[in-house]
Amino acid sequence: MIENIDLIQSALPFLLRGTVVTIQLTFWSLLLGVVVGLPLAFAQVYGNKVVTFFTAIYERIARSIPLLVILLLINYALPMLGFRIPVFRAAVLGIGLRSSAYQSQIYRGAIQSVSGSQLKAAMSLGMNKLTAFTHIIAPQAIRIAIPPVTNESAIVLKDTSLAFTIGVVELVRQGDYFIATSNEPMVIYLTVAAIYFVLTTTINLALSLFEKKYKIPGIGIEGGHSDAY
């Protein structure tokens, strides 16, 4: 027991360094997911047939290929095309693009669930489409989207562990390095798991605080997004 605590203590500085990388990976991937996902959602809701067709195909592909395969493909494809980018960026690209497909679904659902009669009611007051969107649709859609986006954030956080396979020195790989010297896989992996658990719990806690503060009775704020690991 005592040795374990000593071991964890000596591992912690390394693991925390990995944790920072994990958080950075999560942040940039989610951001990329928003930047790509939002336009995709608008394209799906407001675009013409050709646009919706191609966005649907993009989503189907991004949702059907395992993240691991996406990461390896990017890792081998970019150098072939003459790009030499650091593995960190390759990981963000893979995780972020995949997340954009899921995020797009969330935003689309949120927009659609408040469009319709709400939009009509707003226009009946003389608002134009843009005013109606910013003042009526968006405030409701954001509330609807927050819980599934939180859920997606937790998923992305956990999935950044796959970046380990293309050599990003994030939390899991830091753990591996330390195991190579200490030869105590169980203790180290459990510590790594505990750190992830703290991070995901923090994300969920932030959600419940947000819900308490901004909840409007009657606006469905429960998640409708399928879950993952």
Place this chain on the structure above:
Amino acid sequence: MPTKHLLKIEDLHHSFGEDEVLKGISLALNKGETKVIVGPSGTGKSTILNNIIRLVPPVSGKIYLEDVEITSTKKINQIRQQIGFVFQDFGLFNHLTAKGNVMIGLTKVKKMDKKEAEKIAMEELERVGIGGFADSYPSQLSGGQKQRVGIARALAMKPKLILFDEPTSSLDPELTGEVLTVMRNLAQEGMTMLIVTHEMGFARTVADELIFMEGGHIIEQGPPEKLFKNPEHKRTREFLFKLTDLYGEGEE
């Protein structure tokens, strides 16, 4: 304590938290009798029925089915097999067809074999006039049909007694009649029934006795004609006439 009554309730009390809902209820049913409980909303009528089969265990008092004390028996499931219960919201199992709903008590509780259970289920469904809907799921039935499945399910268990908790309150007026007709026929066939209902026309013509409750007490009980024409308490008369105004004379 043995009793000649089929069902006997002695000094029944019930509270939800601080709130005393039943303040000493005593009543009894003989075999073949039909009694109707009426009273304003929130007086504890449903609580009595739930107390009887211990879906809500009573706080104090004694309830007997023939000479078995329900309130203390260890074998409450055997008592429940002998007392049917018909719910206001039907309580049909949504994943089973009408026939499946009637069969499940027979196959799972009474361990009857499927063939036999199916035969009984069909008989009971015919008896309540919906043999043609045996293979329909609850969501495909009208309220009146659902409630008749509920009654068939209770009947199939061959109960000594059936409790009805406002069996027609969630039905449209035009569907109420078909359920009341089934209940009327049961009364004539000699089924023992304790019914909570607001249908005064039905109560007047079918009940052997009317029980008027208010505020957790039985105010008055007796033959319906007496309570309507010549009640001991002014309150009874007021209430019964208000109900008759509201709901009319029933299905006649």
Place this chain on the structure above:
Amino acid sequence: MLDIFLDFYPLLFRGLGVTLLITLISCTSGTILGIFLSLGKIYGNKLVSRTVTAFIAIIRGTPLLVQLFIIYYGLPAYGIRFAPITAAVISFIINSGAYQAEYLRGSIQSVSSGQLKAALSLGMTKWMGIIHVVLPQALRRVIPAWTNEFIYMIKYSSLAYVIGAKELMTEGKLIASRNFQFFNVYMVVALIYLVVIIIFVHLFNKFEKKVAIPGFDFER
């Protein structure tokens, strides 16, 4: 890429077979585990309920990859040693079980309490009511979540590659490390996943229409 597929399809299909087998075993065993966990969480006593709740939260709050490493690399120090494929399946079952328990809990709680009451009124015990009345309805409602889970598991079973269990992804890597055409081989692997998942999504949609019972609507 076509030539890669033509040259190596027996290996790739063998890998795909293993992938689908791992998925099937993990999902179905995960369902059984999920049923026990959700029942424990809802109907168990305080101790059981809290333990199960904590277990589910921990599994859902940590990456599958780390769980896999704990089982494959962590346990041998305590004398428990699994073949890669066994370790993969065990960790997938545990992981899937925790997720399915949450879906099931939601759908059990959406079955109205009146259903259990009606079951008791027929003389069933509480557990008979749960088994014959509540669970059959809850399981039907959980079908869309289950098929979703199956689709996810096809993809996430690729993690078995990191410990060398010979499913589709690992077969791909073995081929690539022989001919050094990493990109092309992984592209073929990606296409296989894509096709397989499109087929399963289609099949499940059909299946859900077929097993639909009037009054039980579910949508994907």
